[in-house]
């Protein structure tokens with residue numbers, strides 16, 4: 555069986571990547587993923603300047619997933635731009651550069667630098683960070699998204715993916731897909747963490763993370779049904795040439811299988827990768843292969859988007 559996948563002509567040996575933000579902030583982190591069984595690697599979302607992020611404790615692994623309010627800690631745009639260019643000149647084209655400006659102006663600044671650079675891999679514009687204090691998510695402001703995409707595609711002609719927050723009303727899927735369909739977007743990545751959840755330790759009667767009074771993005775099993783609905787909802791509404799990355803709640807080969815049934819071309823693993831490390835890519839590859847053999851599928855296209863309904 556083959557788990558080979560491609561996005562906009564870039565081929566991935568297998569469809570498994572890390573999710574932006576998880577163990578991907580340093581060159582060492584990134585190389586560790588690049589040399590693992592993962593099909594590719596995504597950088598921590600970059601801001602223009604280096605950031606320390608929010609106060610700790612800012613992430614907690616839980617039995618059913620995770621909660622985080624990291625606050626976009628990262629080494630700054632130049633650090634990741636340098637990394638992806640170096641990886642590209644070393645022959646790697648399966649490296650995705652994630653950017654998350656603190657403002658649309660910062661998004662445009664970074665995308666202009668990318669446009670003028672020699673980087674011709676995938677760029678992932680993160681519209682969905684829920685944890686920067688005082689900064690509402692762009693992904694929930696449809697007018698701002700439309701305005702930003704209009705500005706971007708006046709000059710940007712490389713491959714651009716959008717990392718979206720979860721939506722919870724079908725009219726939001728309709729509206730967001732209608733906006734995205736107007737632009738040469740390469741892929742949509744659904745979902746980012748489910749923003750502003752609250753996890754409590756009832757023994758100490760305290761919120762488990764410090765920033766924002768304990769409010770943070772939820773990942774893991776908490777997120778899977780919402781992630782699957784968002785992948786499915788956008789797959790059904792986006793033009794076929796706009797591809798899908800499925801993110802949210804993946805910790806087994808069966809979870810990957812479900813994301814692909816909903817239409818995912820590639821998948822990204824966050825919370826579970828955070829707790830298991832790079833061995834997870836070997837384990838999940840094997841699990842998915844066993845499932846495909848069991849079900850008689852030879853390649854991902856045999857079942858991608860083929861979810862049945864009653």
Ligand SMILES: O=C(O)c1[nH]c(=O)[nH]c(=O)c1Cl
Nearest residue numbers: 623624625626683685747771
């Ligand atoms: O707090 C973060 O750094 C963060 N945390 C998330 O769960 N999603 C994001 O996109 C970001 Cl940027």
